[in-house]
Amino acid sequence: MFKILHAEFIASGIKRFVIEAPRIAHKQQPGQFVILRLYEHGERIPITIEKSDPERGTINIVVQSAGKTTHLLNSLETGDCILDVVGPLGKPSEIAAFGTVVVMGGGVGTAMAYPTAAALKRAGNRVISIVGARTKDLVILEREMREVSDALMVTTDDGSHADKGFVTDKLRQLIDNGTRIDLVLAIGPIPMMRAVADVTRKEHIRTVVSLNPIMIDGTGMCGGCRVLVDGKSQFACVDGPEFDAHRVDFAILVQRNAMYRAAEKKSMEEFERERESLLEKVHAEQAEYALQGGGR
Amino acid sequence: MTQTASKSLNPLPLKERMKLPRQPMREQPPVLRAANYKEVNLGYSEELARQEALRCLECAKPVCVQECPVGVKVKEFVQLIVAGDFMGAAAKIREDNVLPAITGRVCPQEDHCEGGCLMGKKVQPLGIGYLERFVADYEQQHMDRSKIRRAQPSGKKVAIVGSGPSGLTAAGDLVQKGHEVHVFEALHELGGVLVYGIPEFRLPKQIIREQIDYMRGMGLQFETNVVVGKTVTINELMDEEGYDAIFIGTGAGLPVFMGIPGEHLNGVYSANEFLTRINLMHAYEFPQYDEPMLDLHGKDVAVIGGGNTALDAIRSALRLGAKKAYVVYRRSEAEMPARKEEVKHAREEGIEFRMLTNPIEFLSDGKGWLSGMRCQRMELGEPDASGRRRPVPVAGSEFDLPLSVAVIAIGTSANPLIQSTTPGLQTNKRNYIEADATTQRTSRKGVFAGGDIVTGSATVILAMGAGRRAAQSIHEYLTTGKW
Numbered sequence: 158m159f160k161i162l163h164a165e166f167i168a169s170g171i172k173r174f175v176i177e178a179p180r181i182a183h184k185q186q187p188g189q190f191v192i193l194r195l196y197e198h199g200e201r202i203p204i205t206i207e208k209s210d211p212e213r214g215t216i217n218i219v220v221q222s223a224g225k226t227t228h229l230l231n232s233l234e235t236g237d238c239i240l241d242v243v244g245p246l247g248k249p250s251e252i253a254a255f256g257t258v259v260v261m262g263g264g265v266g267t268a269m270a271y272p273t274a275a276a277l278k279r280a281g282n283r284v285i286s287i288v289g290a291r292t293k294d295l296v297i298l299e300r301e302m303r304e305v306s307d308a309l310m311v312t313t314d315d316g317s318h319a320d321k322g323f324v325t326d327k328l329r330q331l332i333d334n335g336t337r338i339d340l341v342l343a344i345g346p347i348p349m350m351r352a353v354a355d356v357t358r359k360e361h362i363r364t365v366v367s368l369n370p371i372m373i374d375g376t377g378m379c380g381g382c383r384v385l386v387d388g389k390s391q392f393a394c395v396d397g398p399e400f401d402a403h404r405v406d407f408a409i410l411v412q413r414n415a416m417y418r419a420a421e422k423k424s425m426e427e428f429e430r431e432r433e434s435l436l437e438k439v440h441a442e443q444a445e446y447a448l449q450g451g452g453r
Numbered sequence: 454m455t456q457t458a459s460k461s462l463n464p465l466p467l468k469e470r471m472k473l474p475r476q477p478m479r480e481q482p483p484v485l486r487a488a489n490y491k492e493v494n495l496g497y498s499e500e501l502a503r504q505e506a507l508r509c510l511e512c513a514k515p516v517c518v519q520e521c522p523v524g525v526k527v528k529e530f531v532q533l534i535v536a537g538d539f540m541g542a543a544a545k546i547r548e549d550n551v552l553p554a555i556t557g558r559v560c561p562q563e564d565h566c567e568g569g570c571l572m573g574k575k576v577q578p579l580g581i582g583y584l585e586r587f588v589a590d591y592e593q594q595h596m597d598r599s600k601i602r603r604a605q606p607s608g609k610k611v612a613i614v615g616s617g618p619s620g621l622t623a624a625g626d627l628v629q630k631g632h633e634v635h636v637f638e639a640l641h642e643l644g645g646v647l648v649y650g651i652p653e654f655r656l657p658k659q660i661i662r663e664q665i666d667y668m669r670g671m672g673l674q675f676e677t678n679v680v681v682g683k684t685v686t687i688n689e690l691m692d693e694e695g696y697d698a699i700f701i702g703t704g705a706g707l708p709v710f711m712g713i714p715g716e717h718l719n720g721v722y723s724a725n726e727f728l729t730r731i732n733l734m735h736a737y738e739f740p741q742y743d744e745p746m747l748d749l750h751g752k753d754v755a756v757i758g759g760g761n762t763a764l765d766a767i768r769s770a771l772r773l774g775a776k777k778a779y780v781v782y783r784r785s786e787a788e789m790p791a792r793k794e795e796v797k798h799a800r801e802e803g804i805e806f807r808m809l810t811n812p813i814e815f816l817s818d819g820k821g822w823l824s825g826m827r828c829q830r831m832e833l834g835e836p837d838a839s840g841r842r843r844p845v846p847v848a849g850s851e852f853d854l855p856l857s858v859a860v861i862a863i864g865t866s867a868n869p870l871i872q873s874t875t876p877g878l879q880t881n882k883r884n885y886i887e888a889d890a891t892t893q894r895t896s897r898k899g900v901f902a903g904g905d906i907v908t909g910s911a912t913v914i915l916a917m918g919a920g921r922r923a924a925q926s927i928h929e930y931l932t933t934g935k936w
Contacts, residue, residue, distance in 0.1 A: 198735070374639070381726040
């Protein structure tokens with residue numbers, strides 16, 4: 158079991174957890190993720206690592222409520238536990254002195270972009286960050302991103318915070334102003350990453366995206382997370398999650414991510430009906446494991 | 454515990470033994486079992502086990518023992534069954550096999566012990582697998598776990614990477630020699646392929662848990678959620694965590710896809726994913742469990758391949774409500790690598806076998822979902838590298854098979870996680886780890902490997918054999934210090 162040392166909402170429906178996971182904290186690099194399972198009957202889902210503290214032996218994860226598992230996870234508090242956390246998985250981001258890098262974070266994707274932005278800055282790059290969200294309540298890590306960037310731009314779709322518009326509008330402006338861009342890193346919802354790829358493809362700017370297909374084991378064993386890159390199957394869990402945006406078949410990714418929509422809806426309805434009893438079940442399991450002395 | 458059983462207590466003359474029929478395994482009727490996930494085979498009673506054991510010819514040089522990859526002393530444990538000493542029989546098996554309840558269920562006995570049984574030349578071979586299973590289950594019900602013997606500590610520490618058949622076997626053998634053994638597992642459950650690959654109806658999870666609990670009793674320590682190569686490296690285990698030797702038994706690795714059009718359609722699975730969802734994640738119990746599965750009720754499903762994995766997948770699909778369930782295999786039934794009993798069970802349950810058939814394209818419904826599979830018929834030509842006759846396409850034989858779900862079970866390739874993070878660890882052309890066939894030593898001092906990560910996809914018992922050999926040479930290495 159993995160203890161939650163601290164839990165707090167950092168935006169509407171987006172929660173940050175500090176989790177005791179010494180092995181993962183020791184090895185985590187920017188761009189990597191964990192897979193977790195909340196309780197015995199739970200599913201395995203990949204989750205973003207925001208950062209880690211090897212000395213304290215902790216990792217920070219940032220979770221947006223979307224389906225049953227993330228809603229249930231975001232119902233957990235400081236002092237609760239997560240049954241299984243495994244990682245760090247995936248290849249780390251490529252960190253080098255590229256020159257000028259534009260780091261773009263959409264919604265909760267900003268949490269994944271943040272450690273890479275910080276590492277790119279440390280590697281001597283000029284980092285221009287663009288953070289976007291649908292609305293004011295969903296903007297995250299604005300202060301943290303500002304700290305690791307030479308310049309930060311923020312957009313909201315509805316204009317409720319900072320500039321109204323999309324992150325791609327800001328990218329377009331940079332290009333139109335003649336800013337020399339050596340690399341773009343875009344992490345966020347699929348439509349956002351696809352839109353960024355469309356902009357930079359024409360400009361021949363190297364662009365990297367971090368993909369989020371459905372996963373189970375995260376070690377390359379099941380092949381469920383396969384994505385089409387340059388017409389070839391790649392496993393996002395071991396070959397990625399970062400890929401060359403101009404070679405990714407986004408349509409296939411969208412299609413495959415919709416595979417279990419019916420089941421996901423059913424699970425979510427169940428969660429809404431039985432939130433309290435589900436939470437009780439999770440807590441009861443945790444108590445039992447604690448009795449067994451951590452058990453596993 | 455009986456130690457000496459060399460004298461026969463079998464009252465029957467050899468001729469009489471040959472006349473006894475092989476005692477059939479009791480099993481759930483096909484109609485019933487095709488609709489549930491419970492174990493197909495129900496086991497021998499004490500009486501049936503004794504009856505079957507009486508058939509053993511007690512050969513002076515038992516071929517069954519030679520044919521067993523872990524060298525179970527078949528004759529001796531069968532004699533103990535005849536004597537009615539079932540716990541003694543269990544102890545006798547355990548001298549060579551730490552997972553008897555598992556091998557008794559999933560070993561391809563026809564290729565090993567029973568294939569070597571002399572009686573099989575005239576009549577049906579001795580039911581060695583059934584007897585092993587009986588003894589193991591009897592032991593489970595009657596043993597006192599507090600009496601499991603623990604060896605004197607040797608002061609040496611061994612890490613086992615992977616809790617599948619090879620890792621558990623190596624771990625079990627090593628802990629009995631007094632070494633401190635830690636087993637690391639990437640998934641949240643222990644057992645490797647036994648848990649994620651083999652379905653409940655063939656190997657109940659409870660059996661695996663009991664065997665592992667027994668091993669905990671022997672002093673083994675387990676840590677789940679550790680992906681060696683990611684969470685920690687081989688070098689870190691040796692240099693920072695103080696392990697004196699390491700055994701790598703990480704198993705079969707990455708699923709192989711066919712590279713034909715349409716493989717990304719929704720409804721096309723690798724067998725690993727299909728079975729992992731069902732077995733490890735309990736998707737067949739959705740929504741009691743959260744991991745989802747496509748609803749197979751009334752759907753047509755095909756598996757591509759002819760091994761045990763293929764049959765496990767398609768028989769699972771049937772139990773999940775599939776209307777039609779096909780095995781599509783490019784060779785003929787004679788070449789199918791699956792266990793004979795599984796083929797028989799599958800056929801009884803209503804699985805349709807489409808032999809000499811090869812898919813060339815997955816067809817789309819136009820909305821991203823699988824609607825069928827374009828196949829071509831094959832015929833057998835000259836023998837290929839595997840010694841089996843090579844299937845060649847029959848010109849103009851294409852036809853479409855309507856389907857909602859297709860499961861690809863044509864094998865696996867090496868998972869590179871450890872190889873790519875362990876300097877100096879030699880691999881072969883296909884990226885499997887190079888290990889000596891007798892000692893299981895790799896190119897790295899103190900590091901041993903065995904099972905599918907060395908040989909490519911094989912069977913549970915062959916992996917266990919490698920684990921056994923590795924344990925032997927790890928013990929030698931730890932006691933002599935010689936590499």
